[in-house]
Amino acid sequence: MTAPRIVDPGVVLGQALADASPDLMRHLLGTVINSLLSAEADAVCGAEWGQPSPARTNQRNGYRHRDLDTRLGTIDVAIPKLRTGSYFPDWLLERRKRAEAALISVVATCYLLGVSTRRMDKLVESLGITSLSKSQVSRMATDLDGQVAAFRTRSLLDAGPFTFVAADALTMKVREAGRVINAVVLVATGVNGDGHREVLGCTVTTAETKEAWNVFFADLVARGLAGVRLVTSDAHRGLVEAIAANLPGAA
Template sequence: MRDLLQNTINVLLSADADLVAGAEYGQASQSRTAQRNGYRHRELDTRVGTIDVAVPKLRTGSYFPHWLLERRKRAEAALITVVADCYLAGVSTRRMDKLVKTLGIDGLSRSQVSRMAGELDEQVKTFRHRPLGEAGPFTFVAADALTMKVREGGRVINAVVLVATGVNNDGHREVLGMQVATSETAAAWNTFFADLVARGLTGVRLVTSDAHRGLVEAIAANLPGTAWQRCRTHYAANLMSVCPKAAWPAVKAGLHAVFDQPDAASVNDQFDRLLEQTSERLPEVADHLAAVREDLLAFTAFPKEIWRQIWSNNP
């Protein structure tokens, strides 16, 4: 996000300076009133970090981006929103044109707006397909599928966005990949994970996800030897579906108590107590719990300090 924001601001500054100069950079024009003369660099603090802003200089007259440096809070919020939106929804000339007008920059040519959109689109594409080797190994990975409505061929349909996040060697979460599919299938997940591995995903010790069969099989096929943690949040919803409605509050409390324990031994002891409490009155619930024990408690093989970050695929 920091790189995308810096690139977007600098491209906007260059286009805005072209308006002041009366012609685009490097273009011969009778309407030109000034020549570009390098840049002056200054740091700009934003909520995603400090970025290097390259403010264009003119040989005659001056250029100062009031829309950015005097109204930085509003401009920064708008820019971060559009960069995030462009990443998720794709870049369009219309969206970019609407952004620059909200910032108070009016009069950009269609070619300038189109070029800006294209540069941002290319940067997003580079990020999505970047090699992962340098930032790895990624010890912990979370995978999930999000259903979103998209417009295609004049109609609105449901599409699935496959997303994976990982913890890099600096200890920070990082989006590893994002891929749009028509539906959540084994083939889609296998292609997704194969691409991550081909881009350099290594060192994975644990993957956290729901129990979608195709997803679990793709993890095993592409990351052999990696442990799998069944997401506790998704599992609670699965367990509720086999539990009588009247009994669910007590079962839910017992399940939460499993995760509230201070160490691995206590977690397993509490799970045993939950099985005992449900085995006679709720045998279907007890069978369901017993079948998932190993996968649901995989987090206990790792340090207590990170349990909360790895027992669910919701970051």
Template sequence: AASPDLLGSMVKTFAEALMGAEVDGVCNAEYGEISPERVNRRNGYRAREWDTRTGTTELAVPKLRQGSYFPEWLLTRRRRAEQALISVVATSYLLGVSTRRVDKLVEQLGVANISKSQVSVLAKQLDAQVEAFRSRPLDAGPYRFVQADALTMKVREDGRVINVHCLLAVGVNGDGHREILGLDVVSSEDGAGWLAFFRGLVARGLSGVRLVTSDAHRGLVNAIGSTLPGASWQRCRTHYLRDLSNVAPKSSQPWVATLVRTIFEQADATAVTVQFDRVVEALTEKLPKAADHLSHAKADLLAFTAYPRQIWKQI
């Protein structure tokens, strides 16, 4: 839903590469290859519209000099084939486009006998499109509001399973829609990684940022200040509630969380500030450590009040 054009392009590329692989099998030789085992040759393309949930895609179906070729999965099982292709693209992206996994997923289309080298070609074409998306110019700005976070994931590297950190940034573009700005994978979530990540975003065109929301990771906050001068910082309230729970007894955590949430449900900036002070006062008597923790985070948690009430829920 966030990037329908990207997904449609991926589906088109993958479907056409898949047809090319099938035709290579029919010809018993790859396109342009000189081989004594060749039994047929290509003879141009025919256009065929394919209706999918990503929109109508025009596919170039290969033609043969002798006989005819038309993929059965496109002709007789269009709905199932489309769902399988979406699955292939999405799963390949998430799983790192493993040749073996792609081969198994392609079998959902009823296509068999595709060699490892052909599957590798499909994977490389998809990799190229993913990389093009990750390095594309950020020209839909200004991006007034940005959110940044890191996800820890397990990956296989040199035969071992290790943890890596996926640095992710999402922004609101000039049309008011959320857009994935960047995704980098690093070995550790430190200041150097975040600094390089944001420098890359700025180099690609990130501009006009007014407010960045994130957790209080020191390296992340410093990177924001170094690369986005003039942008204010909003501490993510979800992350903060987890931090606050560490200084409150387990039995009191639900009450503390409910109390703090009332701060963000007020009608205007003045009411938010008043309610914040009330919550601190309520915590002071029973949980002084939690009250002190919350009091020190006031400026970071209430940065959103500088913006119109109508967009508080979104930022």
């Protein structure tokens, strides 16, 4: 599959992850939302939770829980309460659709390219939140990075064996260091014996080559991909050879 124009990888992968791994996306989305709420409440209080500071103007006082319905399912949102006055995240609950779209896009982008403080900072700014400190944003990025890394390196044994696998490459133009370059995203989706479908792996490379596909499939096999009977792909020679080399016996 080739994209003839510049596309947003976060949007593309966000749709793929939402379709094939709704539990993952719901969990990551909930983590990002609750982290943002906690960090913004700290900013309203003038100091971080549990930290003494002469700049503190208020204190946290537990949470009130609220269900947030999203396209990925219902998320338990923990809204911080304050001892004096109140805190309400209008950027999330009053502008729900715009906030949800931005959050899903950044979660997918973090999965695809890794998490950085700068990327999380841009997310916060896109939602109209300007009161968070760099250290708060950095901690949010670190927490999310750990979850993303755990998913990308997770064992595939528990959910497998995956009887059917689909593999494809998406060619897109991305901006890097002030210039536009071509990048290729390799994606594999699997279906197990129970009919459960999920994204098995995703990686970015400079070109769709036999070597790139070999490394990609070797990683999937090392993480436990087995029992594959049928692989659906295009006729790219490098992809076909990598399938034969790493998944012998699969049609």
